[in-house]
Amino acid sequence: MVNKFETTRLTILLPAGRLLLPVMAKANEVAQQYNLEVYLSTAQNLRLMGIKEEDVADIKAALAAVGAEFKAPGKFPVPRVCIGKRDCTMGVGDPERISRLILDKFGSRPMTKPKFKIAVAGCILSCAGVMTTDIGIVATRKGLDIYVGGKGGPHPNVARRIVRDTDEQTMLKVIGELVEFHDAHTPKKQRMFKLLEHPEFPYKDAV
Ligand code: SF4
Incomplete structure (x- = not known):
């Protein structure tokens, strides 16, 4: 443009x-x-x-020629991450690894509809903006928590936790379900928070 x-x-x-x-x-x-x-x-x-x-x-x-990839319509979003346990004294998880698992699984997904984003944090302080991102992953001492529906902008929305204390494979399964639900219920583009009240949304709050 x-x-x-x-x-x-x-x-x-x-x-x-x-x-x-x-x-x-x-x-x-x-x-x-x-x-x-x-x-x-x-x-x-x-x-x-x-x-x-x-x-x-x-x-x-x-x-x-040196391996760069470029943002383009339909590309699966690259997760935003914090630095995690290797480089942060508060960290209990490894966002780089989690990001790689997500991209290995979904990175080649064709024609992913905008406009959802993903964020991954290495502890509950959530420096990567997990609470204001469509799909958020937070590492805790017990595993991974998954949040959905956060957004910023002029009318911010705090994400809701839908899964607690889970493992990496379940995390990938949940992300897959969320992405497919978004795809099936999004004409062109929309943020994930608009789907939270859909009668068929597959997850309730995990308290
Ligand atoms: S979320 Fe936690 S691990 Fe990540 S940078 Fe912030 S304090 Fe460190």
């Missing part, structure tokens, strides 16, 4: 917020070559801004 300055942008997906060194080096190289801005998005991705339309294909090809 061209903005009012007649330039466009390219968003490089960064699973678990990790910026691999070859991608970082190439992004730096093309940013200098094409005089681009580099923006760290709120969804934890890397965005190059100020691209002329005629340069998009060359820039994409240069980045794809």
